[in-house]
Amino acid sequence: MLKKTVLLTLxxxxxxLGISESNIKTEMTIKIDEITTVLQDKMLPVESKKEKxxxxxxxVFDYKTMSQISLGKKWKTLSDDEKNRFMTAFEGxxxxxxxxxxxxxxxxxxxxxxxxxxxATRIQLHSDIIGVEETYEVIYKFFKVNNSSDWLIxxxxxxxxxxxQTYRKxxxxxxxTKSFDELLASL
Amino acid sequence: MxxxxxxxxxxxxxxxxxxxxxxxxxxxxxxxxxQESDVDEFDDEFEDENRxxxxxxxxxxxxxxxxxxxxxxxxxxxxxxxxxxxVPKTARIGLSNFxxxxxxxxxxxxxxxxxxxxxxxxxxxxxxxxxxxxxLGFVDVAKMEGIEPQEEDFGQTLGHYxxxxxxxxxxxxxxxxxxxxxxxxxxxxxxxxxxxxxxxYQAVENTTESLxxxxxxxxxxxxxxxxxxxxxxxxxxxxxxxxxxTYEQQRAKEIEQ
Numbered sequence: 001m002l003k004k005t006v007l008l009t010l011x012x013x014x015x016x017l018g019i020s021e022s023n024i025k026t027e028m029t030i031k032i033d034e035i036t037t038v039l040q041d042k043m044l045p046v047e048s049k050k051e052k053x054x055x056x057x058x059x060v061f062d063y064k065t066m067s068q069i070s071l072g073k074k075w076k077t078l079s080d081d082e083k084n085r086f087m088t089a090f091e092g093x094x095x096x097x098x099x100x101x102x103x104x105x106x107x108x109x110x111x112x113x114x115x116x117x118x119x120a121t122r123i124q125l126h127s128d129i130i131g132v133e134e135t136y137e138v139i140y141k142f143f144k145v146n147n148s149s150d151w152l153i154x155x156x157x158x159x160x161x162x163x164x165q166t167y168r169k170x171x172x173x174x175x176x177t178k179s180f181d182e183l184l185a186s187l
Numbered sequence: 188m189x190x191x192x193x194x195x196x197x198x199x200x201x202x203x204x205x206x207x208x209x210x211x212x213x214x215x216x217x218x219x220x221x222q223e224s225d226v227d228e229f230d231d232e233f234e235d236e237n238r239x240x241x242x243x244x245x246x247x248x249x250x251x252x253x254x255x256x257x258x259x260x261x262x263x264x265x266x267x268x269x270x271x272x273x274v275p276k277t278a279r280i281g282l283s284n285f286x287x288x289x290x291x292x293x294x295x296x297x298x299x300x301x302x303x304x305x306x307x308x309x310x311x312x313x314x315x316x317x318x319x320x321x322x323l324g325f326v327d328v329a330k331m332e333g334i335e336p337q338e339e340d341f342g343q344t345l346g347h348y349x350x351x352x353x354x355x356x357x358x359x360x361x362x363x364x365x366x367x368x369x370x371x372x373x374x375x376x377x378x379x380x381x382x383x384x385x386x387x388y389q390a391v392e393n394t395t396e397s398l399x400x401x402x403x404x405x406x407x408x409x410x411x412x413x414x415x416x417x418x419x420x421x422x423x424x425x426x427x428x429x430x431x432x433t434y435e436q437q438r439a440k441e442i443e444q
Contacts, residue, residue, distance in 0.1 A: 069229045072236040097422055104414055121228075132276075132411055133283055135335065146225065154229070160440025161433045165233050169432050170424045172236035186424055 018150025288324025297339035306337035342371025346442035363434035
């Protein structure tokens with residue numbers, strides 16, 4: 001009994017919430033559908049919409065990895081405390097920005113397209129947002145988590161613009177003239 | 188009860204240990220942190236963040252970006268919003284389709300120039316269907332039938348044949364561009380049916396008229412994208428660098444396709 005409980009507790013605590021390769025397309029389709037439903041629900045207050053959407057994406061978006069890549073070489077020079085503060089701020093920024101973008105496209109349709117395995121540890125899920133005029137291509141980029149069969153999102157590319165690439169460039173430029181604390185404040 | 192306290196104790200110490208191993212103590216159970224060895228792999232995938240961009244017009248570009256910003260926020264967007272309250276969305280989409288259909292020669296010839304014959308034929312088909320069944324292009328019947336527009340412009344054609352982007356140039360009103368795309372825009376405008384020119388099919392009388400049409404075109408287009416500019420702006424730490432970088436990324440992708 002004791003052994004079992006300990007094991008169970010430990011298991012739940014260390015479980016990664018990624019998706020297995022064969023499920024990426026189906027699970028992402030479900031997630032995108034759920035998000036669309038939440039967004040189109042006119043009765044739901046904005047705060048609950050946010051809450052629902054964030055809990056929907058939290059398991060697949062790897063904010064920590066995103067934070068790390070977005071800071072590039074700077075990351076290694078930071079203290080643990082700085083890393084933590086940055087991750088919290090950046091996660092908040094990414095979520096807020098994602099939600100605001102979604103709000104613009106409430107009546108648009110999303111078409112999930114093909115899965116592309118770029119290499120052994122990278123998969124891209126292609127999708128289209130069909131707008132009133134144009135169609136926007138959105139690519140979700142997954143990486144394979146070390147020593148596991150789970151996949152997590154480390155970047156999203158919208159019409160050719162990579163979110164992480166854009167932040168990476170901006171952060172590096174910012175840090176050329178300003179301090180890390182100023183960067184945190186601006187997020 | 189004793190057991191439970193014991194279990195909790197174990198769990199706590201255990202997480203304590205694993206925290207030591209992890210670079211990040213909090214919430215390490217929630218998601219991953221990539222290993223040092225993986226960082227290099229990611230670094231190769233993304234562009235070197237410290238790469239210097241050749242930007243001789245930086246001073247002017249910054250100034251123009253801020254000027255454009257003021258024009259968009261205080262003039263262009265309010266005008267578009269006002270226009271949107273008067274003209275119903277269906278009509279605006281119709282007009283947008285109409286303009287898009289008229290600009291067919293630009294897409295068709297640039298597809299041909301890049302030897303994309305399939306895409307050229309699609310464009311030709313779209314033009315024929317939409318101009319007739321689609322009532323002079325007001326209804327995009329072809330798209331409903333699954334024939335998507337094949338966007339190409341002369342900047343992309345140049346890029347397709349290996350012409351580099353040159354340095355970045357911010358155009359008045361139109362926003363981010365570069366040397367190659369500005370030249371491309373000039374060529375596209377030259378063959379654009381809704382500008383005044385010497386070509387057979389160009390019915391526009393003079394520059395004033397073509398400027399009027401261009402204004403209508405952009406206001407109508409902008410009215411279909413409310414709030415987008417403001418939204419995008421929020422992602423910028425530095426407005427100019429943000430638009431420069433996203434523009435170049437987007438164009439590189441378009442040329443690649």
